[in-house]
Amino acid sequence: MENKQSSSPASFIDSTVVPGDVVLDLSSMTNQTIKLGGGLRQDCDAISAMKAGTLRFLKPNKYWIESSQKRYVPCVEDTVLGIVVDSKADNFLIDIKGPTLAFLPVLAFEGGTRRNIPKFELGTLLYLRVVKANFGMNPELSCTDASGKAAEFGPLKDGYMFETSTGLSRKLLGSPTCPVLEALGKKLSFEIAVGLNGRVWVNAASPDTIVVAANAIMNSESLSTAQQIIMVEHLLKNIQ
Amino acid sequence: MEKADDMVTPGELLGRANDLKPGKGAYVASKNNTIYASLTGFRRIQPSTPGSPDQRPIVEVIGHKAHGPVPEPGSVVIARVTKVMARTASVDIMCVGPKSMREKFTGIIRQQDVRATEIDKVDMHLSFRPGDIVRAVVLSLGDARAYYLSTAKNELGVVSAESSAGATMVPISWTEMQCPLTGQIEQRKVAKVIS
Numbered sequence: 001m002e003n004k005q006s007s008s009p010a011s012f013i014d015s016t017v018v019p020g021d022v023v024l025d026l027s028s029m030t031n032q033t034i035k036l037g038g039g040l041r042q043d044c045d046a047i048s049a050m051k052a053g054t055l056r057f058l059k060p061n062k063y064w065i066e067s068s069q070k071r072y073v074p075c076v077e078d079t080v081l082g083i084v085v086d087s088k089a090d091n092f093l094i095d096i097k098g099p100t101l102a103f104l105p106v107l108a109f110e111g112g113t114r115r116n117i118p119k120f121e122l123g124t125l126l127y128l129r130v131v132k133a134n135f136g137m138n139p140e141l142s143c144t145d146a147s148g149k150a151a152e153f154g155p156l157k158d159g160y161m162f163e164t165s166t167g168l169s170r171k172l173l174g175s176p177t178c179p180v181l182e183a184l185g186k187k188l189s190f191e192i193a194v195g196l197n198g199r200v201w202v203n204a205a206s207p208d209t210i211v212v213a214a215n216a217i218m219n220s221e222s223l224s225t226a227q228q229i230i231m232v233e234h235l236l237k238n239i240q
Numbered sequence: 241m242e243k244a245d246d247m248v249t250p251g252e253l254l255g256r257a258n259d260l261k262p263g264k265g266a267y268v269a270s271k272n273n274t275i276y277a278s279l280t281g282f283r284r285i286q287p288s289t290p291g292s293p294d295q296r297p298i299v300e301v302i303g304h305k306a307h308g309p310v311p312e313p314g315s316v317v318i319a320r321v322t323k324v325m326a327r328t329a330s331v332d333i334m335c336v337g338p339k340s341m342r343e344k345f346t347g348i349i350r351q352q353d354v355r356a357t358e359i360d361k362v363d364m365h366l367s368f369r370p371g372d373i374v375r376a377v378v379l380s381l382g383d384a385r386a387y388y389l390s391t392a393k394n395e396l397g398v399v400s401a402e403s404s405a406g407a408t409m410v411p412i413s414w415t416e417m418q419c420p421l422t423g424q425i426e427q428r429k430v431a432k433v434i435s
Binding site (some may be wrong): 042043044103132134135136138140 | 259322323325326364365369370405421
């Protein structure tokens with residue numbers, strides 16, 4: 001096991017940190033504005049990690065910790081896949097794999113008025129956007145984008161939904177396109193919706209395609225690019 | 241008015257309904273027309289109000305401190321915020337005026353009662369957080385679950401709050417408080433301290 005010799009901040013960037021590690025010492029950096037993202041906490045002059053993961057840095061001044069969990073912590077402007085659990089007078093109660101249920105106001109649809117309230121059955125899968133996510137309160141969701149248009153939000157019909165970790169969801173949504181999706185897209189035709197809360201929905205013309213795509217995505221989390229491409233070829237060989 | 245005399249307990253016989261009228265802490269058992277005590281305390285007999293048709297003296301049971309102070313509409317209370325939701329905040333009422341309560345009563349501060357201006361644009365999360373100590377005035381007895389409270393005055397609102405770093409925050413304006421350790425500013429509906 002190697003020992004970390006220096007404790008200068010540069011040595012922690014892009015390496016694994018655990019909760020309690022002091023990753024930045026503010027007394028050695030004066031007159032700078034630093035932006036702290038998720039997983040970091042300020043204790044007077046020391047910035048310490050709160051989550052286990054990789055410390056990332058984006059010029060000029062953004063630091064954050066990237067980690068992958070099965071649990072989801074709701075953040076504003078995330079797109080998530082939610083399941084309708086209950087409906088009340090003003091809101092639908094939606095499960096988004098967070099610490100509490102989220103509220104979807106009955107009017108939060110494009111052209112939504114009291115007269116045309118959508119009727120969702122219990123168990124409907126919806127593609128949603130998080131509007132408010134404060135600590136201790138139930139998050140609020142919406143089926144429109146910030147300007148009020150529907151923009152692909154709403155119920156997802158047919159298809160198959162499976163759960164992943166939050167890290168894999170972020171990789172699937174990253175740019176350039178994730179290698180597994182590119183490899184699948186060259187041979188198969190399918191559509192997917194990825195929720196940052198660790199849920200992925202796949203739909204295609206035939207069930208075989210859906211199963212192969214779902215298995216390929218689920219297997220791809222810890223594989224490198226080359227390994228992902230080999231794994232996809234292996235799976236595709238079996239259905240052709 | 242006679243001085244309070246013997247100590248009575250619930251169920252003790254206080255007198256006959258023919259001679260006395262039941263007051264606070266006493267009741268008439270209709271089957272045998274006698275007055276019994278319903279609280280623990282001292283029995284006190286008061287002469288009847290002059291001018292009333294019924295000339296019987298009133299017997300009451302007083303002196304018990306079992307209940308402590310109770311919030312009444314219009315009284316200023318100190319409460320701790322327990323839960324903040326989209327349009328209401330739940331609080332535990334801890335003191336009525338200068339006296340502290342024996343048991344906690346639940347109160348609710350609705351979105352429209354947080355402040356006096358622009359009441360439909362109030363964001364509950366920017367006015368209160370769980371754990372804040374607020375000074376509020378009781379609007380009404382509310383429903384079975386909670387009193388209705390209001391902070392819609394300058395001297396009402398958050399009196400003391402803890403920042404996310406754990407330090408007691410210092411008020412800067414009527415909407416902001418600052419943490420002394422990290423310098424972060426958090427938004428609250430702050431009470432104006434009138435010295």
